[in-house]
Amino acid sequence: QVQLVESGGGLVQAGDSLRLSCVASERTVDIYTMGWFRQDPGKVREFVATISRNGGATSYADSVKSRFTISRDNAKNTVYLQMNSLKPEDTAVYYCAASPRSSGTYYLQYDHWGQGTQVTVSS
Numbered sequence: 001q002v003q004l005v006e007s008g009g010g011l012v013q014a015g016d017s018l019r020l021s022c023v024a025s026e027r028t029v030d031i032y033t034m035g036w037f038r039q040d041p042g043k044v045r046e047f048v049a050t051i052s053r054n055g056g057a058t059s060y061a062d063s064v065k066s067r068f069t070i071s072r073d074n075a076k077n078t079v080y081l082q083m084n085s086l087k088p089e090d091t092a093v094y095y096c097a098a099s100p101r102s103s104g105t106y107y108l109q110y111d112h113w114g115q116g117t118q119v120t121v122s123s
Contacts (some may be wrong), residue, residue, distance in 0.1 A: 002026050002112050004096045008073035012086055016121070020081040022114055030054055030112030033099045036070060036081045037107055038092035038119075045095065045107040049081060052103065059063030059105060064090075086121045093118050 003025035012018055020036070024050060028034060035050040049060045049070040058070050069082040094117050097110035104110060 002032065002098055004098060004112060004114035006094065006114040006117040007097045009094060009119045011120045011122065014087055014121055014123050015060045016086050017084045017114045018084070018119060020083065020094055020096075020117060020119075022081075023081045024077040024079075024098065026077065026099060027074075028053075028079075029072070031100070032112075033103055034070075034072060034079040035099065035104065035110055036079075037095045037097060037110075038090075039095065039116075040092050046092075046107065047105045047107070048071065048094070050103065050105060051079065053080060057103075059103070061105075073084055083119070086119075088123045091119060091121050 008020040037045045039045040051070045055072045067085045072079045073121040096114040098112040099110040
């Protein structure tokens with residue numbers, strides 16, 4: 001099964017930017033819908049963004065729309081999450097996920113997950 005490895009998290013100040021990367025162990029284009037989710041301790045894993053199998057369609061949570069951008073580099077089997085104008089409420093562990101379904105904004109729709117990368121935004 002596909003293995004996912006995230007990177008790029010860190011500690012930043014409010015208003016800063018970060019780019020998260022998720023490298024897959026195998027080809028994902030035209031096979032997997034890719035998504036980013038985030039989770040605070042004690043809370044349900046929250047949808048952030050998703051990109052379709054061929055990269056032609058994206059969807060975002062209202063809380064990140066216009067600030068975050070999801071993209072995929074199919075030649076590198078990599079998905080990115082560009083996060084701009086970060087806010088303290090964006091603080092969470094961010095997870096990359098892959099789904100064989102054509103779309104999905106619910107975490108149970110995703111079968112494969114990375115280990116997560118911590119993003120902390122200070123005020």
